Amino acid sequence: MNAVRIGLLGLGTVGGGTLELLARNGDEIARRAGRPIRVTHASVRDAGRPRGPQAANVQLLADPFELVHHPQIDIVAELIGGIEPARALVLAAINAGKHVVTANKALIAHHGNEIFEAARRAGVAVGFEAAVAGGIPIIKTLREGLAGNRIQGLAGIINGTSNYILTQMRDAGLDFATALADAQRLGYAEADPSFDIDGVDAAHKLSILAAIAFGMPLCFDQVHVEGIRGLSAMDVDYAGQLGYRLKLLGIARRTERGVQLRVHPTLLPQRHLLAQVDGVINAVLVDSDALGQSLYYGAGAGAGPTASAVVADLIDIARALTIDPEHRVPYLAFHHDRLQALPILPIDAVETAFYLRLTALDRPGVLADVTRILADQHISIEAILQKEPPPGESHVAVILLTHTVRERAVREAIARIEALPSIDGRVVSLRLDHLEH
Ligand SMILES: NC(=O)C1=CN([C@@H]2O[C@H](COP(=O)(O)OP(=O)(O)OC[C@H]3O[C@@H](n4cnc5c(N)ncnc54)[C@H](O)[C@@H]3O)[C@@H](O)[C@H]2O)C=CC1
Ligand SMILES: N[C@@H](CC=O)C(=O)O
Numbered sequence: 149m150n151a152v153r154i155g156l157l158g159l160g161t162v163g164g165g166t167l168e169l170l171a172r173n174g175d176e177i178a179r180r181a182g183r184p185i186r187v188t189h190a191s192v193r194d195a196g197r198p199r200g201p202q203a204a205n206v207q208l209l210a211d212p213f214e215l216v217h218h219p220q221i222d223i224v225a226e227l228i229g230g231i232e233p234a235r236a237l238v239l240a241a242i243n244a245g246k247h248v249v250t251a252n253k254a255l256i257a258h259h260g261n262e263i264f265e266a267a268r269r270a271g272v273a274v275g276f277e278a279a280v281a282g283g284i285p286i287i288k289t290l291r292e293g294l295a296g297n298r299i300q301g302l303a304g305i306i307n308g309t310s311n312y313i314l315t316q317m318r319d320a321g322l323d324f325a326t327a328l329a330d331a332q333r334l335g336y337a338e339a340d341p342s343f344d345i346d347g348v349d350a351a352h353k354l355s356i357l358a359a360i361a362f363g364m365p366l367c368f369d370q371v372h373v374e375g376i377r378g379l380s381a382m383d384v385d386y387a388g389q390l391g392y393r394l395k396l397l398g399i400a401r402r403t404e405r406g407v408q409l410r411v412h413p414t415l416l417p418q419r420h421l422l423a424q425v426d427g428v429i430n431a432v433l434v435d436s437d438a439l440g441q442s443l444y445y446g447a448g449a450g451a452g453p454t455a456s457a458v459v460a461d462l463i464d465i466a467r468a469l470t471i472d473p474e475h476r477v478p479y480l481a482f483h484h485d486r487l488q489a490l491p492i493l494p495i496d497a498v499e500t501a502f503y504l505r506l507t508a509l510d511r512p513g514v515l516a517d518v519t520r521i522l523a524d525q526h527i528s529i530e531a532i533l534q535k536e537p538p539p540g541e542s543h544v545a546v547i548l549l550t551h552t553v554r555e556r557a558v559r560e561a562i563a564r565i566e567a568l569p570s571i572d573g574r575v576v577s578l579r580l581d582h583l584e585h
């Protein structure tokens with residue numbers, strides 16, 4: 149049978165890994181797909197850069213638009229990243245009748261609705277498994293493996309770079325900047341690493357997961373986003389002393405009042421499976437009614453793991469080339485005309501437990517003032533840790549863990565606590581979750 153011909157846009161970490169994997173496992177891939185899958189063309193920004201031996205038989209095109217219109221290409225793999233020109237290239241490929249595979253979560257989160265609509269009109273397929281949690285087949289799992297379930301929620305570590313940084317800070321005592329530089333060197337970070345550390349990349353991925361899990365259009369703009377940039381080693385340490393670990397979580401949960409969509413650092417009990425997920429590894433915990441809780445774990449970034457997902461999509465499309473497009477698995481798992489625009493809860497209305505760290509004058513009565521304010525807001529306390537002041541210091545660190553409470557109540561309490569003359573500076577607040585539902 150004729151080979152399926154691939155045009156690669158970008159030969160960086162993921163493009164290079166894809167080329168390498170297709171070459172390494174070519175025979176088995178052909179047996180699975182029913183025909184060989186061959187990269188025939190690639191478009192790169194720097195044509196003069198030396199490429200590996202796998203690129204020897206690949207024709208390099210300077211103009212990526214020439215590639216997407218090339219008559220001898222069946223599937224275009226967009227692996228350059230960013231919004232433009234990626235969006236224009238993907239839409240041009242679709243309109244030229246090409247199938248598309250992309251690892252670009254920013255593109256799908258912002259323009260997925262438009263891209264899927266264009267693909268539906270053109271009768272072509274768009275694969276984006278690599279866009280969420282790298283090599284973990286989480287999109288296939290939600291769309292196909294759990295298709296019989298009602299999915300109530302999911303929580304995941306879905307940014308490898310920030311998890312790598314948190315792990316290196318905790319275990320190797322590295323500072324933030326050194327750990328980030330390592331993640332960049334290892335090919336985990338985005339071209340603009342602020343996307344990783346400010347939670348934006350995780351929010352891109354969360355919006356994709358939520359759309360697929362709940363059957364709603366993509367709504368990235370409604371995700372509440374906080375990253376790890378402001379975390380201090382002190383809070384990582386205190387969390388540990390209280391039996392918790394800090395992780396950047398993406399959480400999507402259906403409640404009676406609306407859908408929670410949020411990315412923020414979260415304290416997790418040390419014994420929780422997600423608390424054990426370290427380094428570049430990602431994991432997604434899914435709550436669904438028939439199966440119960442299930443956990444998906446694996447490398448969330450890097451050349452090989454991401455190529456694993458890209459190549460799986462290429463094989464899926466190669467297998468489906470003979471199938472009527474109307475009968476393919478829907479992009480967002482639910483039929484496109486059956487998506488529901490569910491209300492998204494503002495973060496003020498979300499209920500969760502909290503870790504609060506305050507710097508207080510070491511004087512009788514201060515703690516009583518604080519607990520009175522919390523009681524006024526109906527916030528009950530689960531644990532208190534008070535550190536001895538260092539010699540000569542007049543202030544102590546006090547850490548409070550609360551029971552579950554409405555976010556608005558905590559914000560009001562924090563404002564009143566910060567106004568107390570006996571409290572120094574800002575109150576550090578981090579959400580805490582046992583993820584038991
Ligand atoms: N690195 C990783 O672990 C993962 C990356 N991704 C996504 O995969 C995509 C690619 O990421 P990486 O390979 O890490 O980036 P990269 O920066 O290593 O590679 C991108 C390549 O595209 C080339 N490029 C940029 N603009 C171009 C243009 N107009 N025409 C042709 N080539 C162009 C660049 O020269 C570069 O070689 C991004 O969307 C990223 O978010 C997804 C999952 C994991
Ligand atoms: N920068 C991302 C790459 C994979 O999506 C990450 O660190 O997870």
Ligand code: NA
Binds near residue numbers: 278279280284285457
């Ligand atoms: Na994936």
